[in-house]
Amino acid sequence: MSGERRGLALGLHLGVLALLAALQLVLPAFHHGMVARVMVLAAYAVGYNLLLGYTGLMSLGHAMFFAAGMYGTGLTIQHWGFGAGAGFLAGIVSGLAVAAAVGLVTLRTAGPAFLIVTMMLAQAFNLAALYFNDVTGGDQGFILSGLGLDLFGVRLAFAHPAVKYNAAFVVFAGCLLSSLWLTGSPAGRVLLALKENEERTRLLGYNTLRCRLFAVVVSGLLSAVAGSTYTLLFSYVGSTFGSILYSIYPLLWTLLGGAGTTLGPLVGTLVMTYFVDIASAITTGYLIVVGAALIVMVLWAPAGIVGGIRKRWARWLP
């Protein structure tokens, strides 16, 4: 990528982040909360996109990474009395451990096999969460209370809307900028090469297995960060977040926004979360919009929103 393009891209991303930061001043209470939630979930989608959009691996088991972050944080706080900071770290460590294990097990599977193995592992993970329900609370889950951070002697309670919004913003910004940096870096280029043609990449002398493992671990790590943040900000831990629906959501968000575009996950998550919210007010079967959106995209808009924009008007979009 040329220097001018890179400057343009960085400017655009910082502009989007500035817009998100400024939005909290004008949004009414309901949307304020919604956008905070969207940012945490979008961080999850950013992690998913690294694997689908930049490495070409479609996973149907990412919920286990999200849930690993969630349980790592929630369980240590609930049972061992960890603080928010230590709990966050525990979430990251457990996410890393699960991602590394999954990455190793799936190393030699490609295409549909990768998808099915991740789905099976995620299902086993979720069933295990249900099986040990005296520890995890099963599908009822459990609620945490009084979470917050002491920063320079000031108590920041996550239950407070402004703290929640800004914490979500910081996490999302961190994930978005790391993904922008990674995909523009030489390592990111190799991942992209892996997506385009694994055999040729190997022929060029790259250790493709190590690259794949790296991609799965980074993607799982960002997902776990999102899961852990979700627990801290919304004070809830439950097995729903490890269910197959939460593996399909990031796929949907990423595809809708545009796989392989850095801003796609945010756009997709924003649009879909509002869609689902509106539909849930109308019917109990509101997840039908999830199904309809997937089919519409496959048939008529495979590039997604940002991907479509890039194709038509802005070739320079990262």
Add this chain to the structure above:
Amino acid sequence: MSLGPHLFLALLEGTVGALVLALTALGLSLVFGVMRIVNVAHGEFFMLGAIVAWYVSTLTGSFVLALLLAPVAVGGVAVLADRLVLRRIGYEPESTIVATVGLLYILQQAVLMTYGPYARPVEAPIYFRVDFPWFGYSGYKLVVAGAAAVLLLATWVALSRTTLGLQMRATQQDREMAQAFAVPVGRVYTLVFGVGAGLTAAAGALIVPVQQAHYLMGLDALLMSFVVVILGGLGSLRGTLVAALVVGLSDGVISVLFSPTLAKIVATLLVALVLAVRGRGLFGEELA
């Protein structure tokens, strides 16, 4: 009960479960083998079969009619999905997976909106007890196992003895060569997708009197079908049967002696490991 009869009950439950599972998974295996696509909506066809059976037998009072209508109706839905969506995206592997995930939610949520969130049983058409020295066993379950076995056998005969079966096998072996020999590959695809859904729907309809019809019952069916089809090797029908017996029996034994959840954890982990170590499963060909 002491351990002996307990184990016998577990094996009996396991055998019945294995035959139903084989019938459920057969469609998925057939679709993968011939069309080379992973159908994530497969479990929803099972669920739809159960729901249609509930509607028909409740409205008409005839469970036999329900058993006949459910596969036909669900097969019709599958044919529509094939024509309207899958054919248009050219059966491209990843798009097909996304599309069938979409189909999964459309079918599941449409049932939730019409049938509702209830779990409702159908009265078994025949009721008798088979009395063993230690316990009585539902005769209907044995009938279910028998019906599943007959359908499995019928599918095998159709595949190995009829022209259509020959065309399916030809398409499975080499799609382009089959087309060159005037096999209507497009029509074979649609038919296979419809028949695969129909077989699964038959399994769903058969077990309504035992298990109740519920809009979320498809997920378990999907996962267990995946387990069986992968263990047996994607695309290998014989492998599917053998794996269904192994998985069904061990599932029955672990469920009765320990817990159903534990049985599913073991099965899914086993499958993930088999696929990761040996990409083609126990019998089948490499899945690239």
